[in-house]
Amino acid sequence: MVTIKELPKEEYLLKGNPACAGCGSAISLRLLFKALGSRIIMIVPACCTTVIQGPYPYAAFNVPMLNIVFEATGAAASGVVAALKRRGIKDVTVIGWAGDGGTVDIGLQALSGAAERGTDFIYICYDNEAYGNTGMQRSGATPFGAWTTTTPTGKREHKKNMPLIMAAHGIPYVATAIPSYPLDFIRKLRKAKEIKGTKYIHILSPCPVGWRFPHNKTIEIGRLAVQTGMWALFEIENGKFKLNPPSSGLLNKEKRKPVREYLKLQGRFRHLTDQDIMEIQRWVDETWENYKKMISC
Amino acid sequence: MAKVIIDTANHIAAYAAKAARVQVVAAYPITPQTTVVEKIAEFVESGEMDADYIRVESEHSAMAACVGAEAAGVRAFTATSAHGLALMHEVLHWAAGSRLPIVMAVINRAMGAPWSIWPDYSDSLSQRDTGWLQFYCADNQEVFDTIIQAYKICEDKRVLLPAMVCSEGFILSHTAMPVKIPDQEEIDDFLPPYEPGWVLDVDNPFSHAPLVSPEWYMEFRYMIQQAMENSKKIIEEVDKEYGERFGFRHGGLVDRYRCEDAELVLVTMGTMGAEAKISVDNLRQEGYKVGLARVRAFRPFPKEVFRELAETARMFTAIDRHVSFGFEGFLFSEIKASLYPRQITGDPPLISGFLAGIGGRDVTFRDIEKIAKKSWNWMEKGKIEKEIVWWKLRD
Numbered sequence A: 001m002v003t004i005k006e007l008p009k010e011e012y013l014l015k016g017n018p019a020c021a022g023c024g025s026a027i028s029l030r031l032l033f034k035a036l037g038s039r040i041i042m043i044v045p046a047c048c049t050t051v052i053q054g055p056y057p058y059a060a061f062n063v064p065m066l067n068i069v070f071e072a073t074g075a076a077a078s079g080v081v082a083a084l085k086r087r088g089i090k091d092v093t094v095i096g097w098a099g100d101g102g103t104v105d106i107g108l109q110a111l112s113g114a115a116e117r118g119t120d121f122i123y124i125c126y127d128n129e130a131y132g133n134t135g136m137q138r139s140g141a142t143p144f145g146a147w148t149t150t151t152p153t154g155k156r157e158h159k160k161n162m163p164l165i166m167a168a169h170g171i172p173y174v175a176t177a178i179p180s181y182p183l184d185f186i187r188k189l190r191k192a193k194e195i196k197g198t199k200y201i202h203i204l205s206p207c208p209v210g211w212r213f214p215h216n217k218t219i220e221i222g223r224l225a226v227q228t229g230m231w232a233l234f235e236i237e238n239g240k241f242k243l244n245p246p247s248s249g250l251l252n253k254e255k256r257k258p259v260r261e262y263l264k265l266q267g268r269f270r271h272l273t274d275q276d277i278m279e280i281q282r283w284v285d286e287t288w289e290n291y292k293k294m295i296s297c
Numbered sequence B: 001m002a003k004v005i006i007d008t009a010n011h012i013a014a015y016a017a018k019a020a021r022v023q024v025v026a027a028y029p030i031t032p033q034t035t036v037v038e039k040i041a042e043f044v045e046s047g048e049m050d051a052d053y054i055r056v057e058s059e060h061s062a063m064a065a066c067v068g069a070e071a072a073g074v075r076a077f078t079a080t081s082a083h084g085l086a087l088m089h090e091v092l093h094w095a096a097g098s099r100l101p102i103v104m105a106v107i108n109r110a111m112g113a114p115w116s117i118w119p120d121y122s123d124s125l126s127q128r129d130t131g132w133l134q135f136y137c138a139d140n141q142e143v144f145d146t147i148i149q150a151y152k153i154c155e156d157k158r159v160l161l162p163a164m165v166c167s168e169g170f171i172l173s174h175t176a177m178p179v180k181i182p183d184q185e186e187i188d189d190f191l192p193p194y195e196p197g198w199v200l201d202v203d204n205p206f207s208h209a210p211l212v213s214p215e216w217y218m219e220f221r222y223m224i225q226q227a228m229e230n231s232k233k234i235i236e237e238v239d240k241e242y243g244e245r246f247g248f249r250h251g252g253l254v255d256r257y258r259c260e261d262a263e264l265v266l267v268t269m270g271t272m273g274a275e276a277k278i279s280v281d282n283l284r285q286e287g288y289k290v291g292l293a294r295v296r297a298f299r300p301f302p303k304e305v306f307r308e309l310a311e312t313a314r315m316f317t318a319i320d321r322h323v324s325f326g327f328e329g330f331l332f333s334e335i336k337a338s339l340y341p342r343q344i345t346g347d348p349p350l351i352s353g354f355l356a357g358i359g360g361r362d363v364t365f366r367d368i369e370k371i372a373k374k375s376w377n378w379m380e381k382g383k384i385e386k387e388i389v390w391w392k393l394r395d
Ligand SMILES: Cc1ncc(C[n+]2csc(CCOP(=O)(O)OP(=O)(O)O)c2C)c(N)n1
Pocket: A046, A047, A048, A049, A070, A071, A098, A099, A100, A101, A102, A103, A128, A130, A131, A132, A133, A134, A139
């Protein structure tokens, strides 16, 4: 069991970094460093984290960072992993850290290739459900109905289920997380570190700027995402699907809060009609029916 | 003991990667490069080559994996052609900007549309401004030697830039020739293990290639330009040292052939340069004072060498295997630009441009003799009658 008390005091996400106030990704980064310590190498493509790490000559991350082109995180990680192996370095964990755009859209091919080759690294997608760096355009991870700058009247398609796509690669470990449940995230990171092969962790990363909620509500919004079932915390270990608390208690539809409670706090959903909300609710329920099937088989 | 093997330039490129003790190879197949990576796969799986071979899912990923590998401190290699190289374009800039001395064999092939698998330089010359050194080879021996030399040049702390070692598809890639492979110990002595200029290190963390504002970006570009300039001297030095050790010299930046008293200097690259040597010999026998400047290093461009040649030559004729659409052949442009100072001093040589061999059309020594005679005629008249000639173009 992970407890807050036993986490290291060291901060590898340094003060003064230029993340927006209340940024879920910055919270996740801080947790990542606390969970894994400093013997990691980060590979980061173009995304909000390009900005968060600070402009030259400043650096807000106290770990080695390789910045790489937008779609190439998986491939660059393969190169780093191969080089460390050649050099006999065994105690360093390689982390690919990319946004949803860099993962589910433009970076999907390189990530899929890396996973298919069994590259020994942890790939983390921090999902703010849009292209944050370039001003909040739609991505394949943007949910139905959400306003973005390229879907000004709301996106008409549902979110791509990336964790299941990664699970279909047959990799040993896939997990979801959210900074509102830090101990769950830390436990998953530490578990992933001990597993050989490609590990994939998908974090839903509330973004006050893009989702249009007050920056002191990040944790609350994240909790609601889980409580309404818009986001589920689970692990798929060697093909075995398992819901984690509190999601594990929400299989029964009655236990989940209505999605409306999550949606109504965010400006990006302000324009939704009752019909839109019903469609989102339907999609959530269907997704959970699918989880039910995955548990029973 | 050095040994002589008879093999294709593609296999020879694989031998060179092995001899350079490359530690990570990341590659994706494309005609006519395929036999390079197949041979490397064979070497790695038989244990003859002690390297990790990452069988990536695209060339974009091949180059990104090479960037990752070199950034984490090992010597990396890849090979590609045409569309594969074009797909890498973004990462080529990234590799050079990251100052990683990756060496890549480019097996030249014409770009589509329409599809072609035959050689010209439209692939590599489209990558001219990515910050990569570019070498062009005339035979299989030069492919081997240049790959070994390229690691030494690129890894020099005064350079720290990547390089393409280019050879024309099929003309060299699938043509067997005898090649002398020096002893491994001697190569190891010439090319010591890779010592990175910078490396991802958990004990000395820093953020590589982050966001750089206009206040700083220009200085990083200036440093690349300086490194390119530095590399000119190093290319000459390394070629000289290699020649002294192994018996082969290829001419450093420019392979000059019978240029000392030449009035007309033919300028070309790659195998057209090998062919042109025969033309020069024949023309000399007929009394024409013709020489050849075969450009080995297109980047950095050896403008100083051309200024030196212009001390004696009255005319230059560029024979280009690629055209920059909307302008002219690349060598033609570069020579004219290089000789601009003579324009000012009022003593400029004549310069003519021929486009030949595009999309793999055969260019023989007879063609080059005809091109030379046409140019000679213009030189006598003191007038270039046609600015750009498409050689052997159908009506
Ligand atoms: C090839 C390429 N296309 C487009 C861009 C512009 N671009 C940079 S970051 C970005 C969006 C990143 O979105 P995401 O991966 O979700 O990360 P976030 O910014 O939301 O953290 C885009 C479109 C780019 N850098 N490279």
